[in-house]
Amino acid sequence: MVNSFLLDKLEENFPTKIQEIPDAHDLLTVIVDKEDLIEVLRFLKSNSELQFIHLTDITAVHYPHLEKEFAVVYHIHSLVHNIRIRVKVFLQGPNPEIPTATVVWKGANWMERETFDFFGVNFIGHPDLRRILNVDDMEVFPMRKEYPLEDPNRVDKKDLYFGR
Amino acid sequence: MSEFISKITPNQPVFEDNDPQDELITLNIGPTHPATHGVFQNVVQIDGERIVSGVSTIGYIHRAFEKIAEHRPFYQITPLTDRLNYCSAPINNMGWHMTVEKLLKIEIPKRVQYMRVIIMELARIADHIICNGILGVDTGAFSGFLYVMQEREFIYEIFEEICGARLTTNIGRIGGFERDFNAIAFEKIREFLKRYPPVLQEFEELFVRNRIFIERTSGVAAVTAEDALDYGWSGPILRATGVDYDIRVQNPYCSYDEFDFDVPVGTTGDVYDRFMVRNAEMWQSLRIIEQALDKIEKEPKGVFHAEVPDFYLPPKEQVYTNMEALIYHFKIVMGEVDTPKAEVYHAVEGANGELGFYLIHDGGRSPYRLHFRRPSFVNYQMFAPMSAGMLISDAIINMSSLNVIAGELDA
Numbered sequence: 003m004v005n006s007f008l009l010d011k012l013e014e015n016f017p018t019k020i021q022e023i024p025d026a027h028d029l030l031t032v033i034v035d036k037e038d039l040i041e042v043l044r045f046l047k048s049n050s051e052l053q054f055i056h057l058t059d060i061t062a063v064h065y066p067h068l069e070k071e072f073a074v075v076y077h078i079h080s081l082v083h084n085i086r087i088r089v090k091v092f093l094q095g096p097n098p099e100i101p102t103a104t105v106v107w108k109g110a111n112w113m114e115r116e117t118f119d120f121f122g123v124n125f126i127g128h129p130d131l132r133r134i135l136n137v138d139d140m141e142v143f144p145m146r147k148e149y150p151l152e153d154p155n156r157v158d159k160k161d162l163y164f165g166r
Numbered sequence: 167m168s169e170f171i172s173k174i175t176p177n178q179p180v181f182e183d184n185d186p187q188d189e190l191i192t193l194n195i196g197p198t199h200p201a202t203h204g205v206f207q208n209v210v211q212i213d214g215e216r217i218v219s220g221v222s223t224i225g226y227i228h229r230a231f232e233k234i235a236e237h238r239p240f241y242q243i244t245p246l247t248d249r250l251n252y253c254s255a256p257i258n259n260m261g262w263h264m265t266v267e268k269l270l271k272i273e274i275p276k277r278v279q280y281m282r283v284i285i286m287e288l289a290r291i292a293d294h295i296i297c298n299g300i301l302g303v304d305t306g307a308f309s310g311f312l313y314v315m316q317e318r319e320f321i322y323e324i325f326e327e328i329c330g331a332r333l334t335t336n337i338g339r340i341g342g343f344e345r346d347f348n349a350i351a352f353e354k355i356r357e358f359l360k361r362y363p364p365v366l367q368e369f370e371e372l373f374v375r376n377r378i379f380i381e382r383t384s385g386v387a388a389v390t391a392e393d394a395l396d397y398g399w400s401g402p403i404l405r406a407t408g409v410d411y412d413i414r415v416q417n418p419y420c421s422y423d424e425f426d427f428d429v430p431v432g433t434t435g436d437v438y439d440r441f442m443v444r445n446a447e448m449w450q451s452l453r454i455i456e457q458a459l460d461k462i463e464k465e466p467k468g469v470f471h472a473e474v475p476d477f478y479l480p481p482k483e484q485v486y487t488n489m490e491a492l493i494y495h496f497k498i499v500m501g502e503v504d505t506p507k508a509e510v511y512h513a514v515e516g517a518n519g520e521l522g523f524y525l526i527h528d529g530g531r532s533p534y535r536l537h538f539r540r541p542s543f544v545n546y547q548m549f550a551p552m553s554a555g556m557l558i559s560d561a562i563i564n565m566s567s568l569n570v571i572a573g574e575l576d577a
Binding site: 063110111133 | 225513522
């Protein structure tokens, strides 16, 4: 199976709901809206021609310069046809919300907890949305870009000073 | 004292609503219990010896790998990856460098690919030795663990010969290796291929038909293929359920498609099958290493890295004597070289399963975002739900058969 077949299949079933990122380096990457997410994931998993049965990973990315500043990223693998797909959902900040994927794969549970823990993405309908790696009484979401790791007063590591 | 006694009247039994006979007891297994083999906790409710429900707590050694990686150039991330699964550090290491090479579109010479295969398979054997040995210890068979430990030490000696370090090897470079395998290293690898099979054979015979071992493990924590896939399992424990999913076969990297090896699968997905799958994988790894050694001999000698002067660190002797090389070394280590903007996901078959690196690069000196897909993290989340109804002793065996590595669990 090749990416173009997969994309055709998705566009055929979800016209106007799927947007491809054309310059993806290795995997077919599509953007969907959060309203359509569960429908698309269910389709990917249950369609007999696709069978994306293995949820590999869920994570998030913070793009503070974008209007929709959070992207939740799903990596899914069809073991049967040996093809992978990356699904991205962009969300509005600062308290982003998205439906949970635990209704499709049970394994999404801890991956979503980790994403919540680090980015503060609220997975609606998640059975047990608690912090997982950080302490419970932490108040910030540390992987957001507004929490730099190093002393912001240090100038020697800024790209601007190296002509970039 | 007399006040206290006067409060107890004969008609009021002290333990009326606290009868240990019909109350569930809360038991903490961990965080630093020897049976957990790492720092993580399971709070279980037990009814006698049987677990009724449980909650897993992880994160005690969380070290913020991903956050640190956002502030470091590629080479400075390498030592972080070593500390993910510290039982098979070279696999993490190679996986990370392969991800960077995918990003930079660097082609690796064949000889380097075979060298990587050798290193990764040695690491896989070392990891499986630990896992299966510990499983033996948890079932009460300490001798097996001791028999094979010497062989793991020998693998570490090979690593030491190659790069000078034993545990956290830091062995890879972008484009290849820091130095070539020397003659002694090749000799030692050949020696390992000779001395390990009889030991593995003996180790297997200790367990495979041992009645105690069979009764403690077969039928324990059996998982169906559907459940395993639903929970995103990968690696030996998924293959033990009968799913033939191995990234080395499905998405070959490092020329794995040129090698002739089998993917062992189980049938029932219980602890016994997981043990057997791991054991069978060690035999296959030996096969792969043997083939890789033969293939290396046919390749031109002395090629241990790709010709990518923009990313491959100059040799140390030049850095110390040559100004140009020193500047280049500095530029590469500090991330001063031009890199493309891209998003890549690269997965390797780690000892525990799919070890994936999701790298978003914006052309800056360090990754915009780096995410590790750690197999232990995904595999372990099924532990608490599947423990319900199990005996405590079975749950302990189940935990060691999942091979939970705390460094990989918490990252």
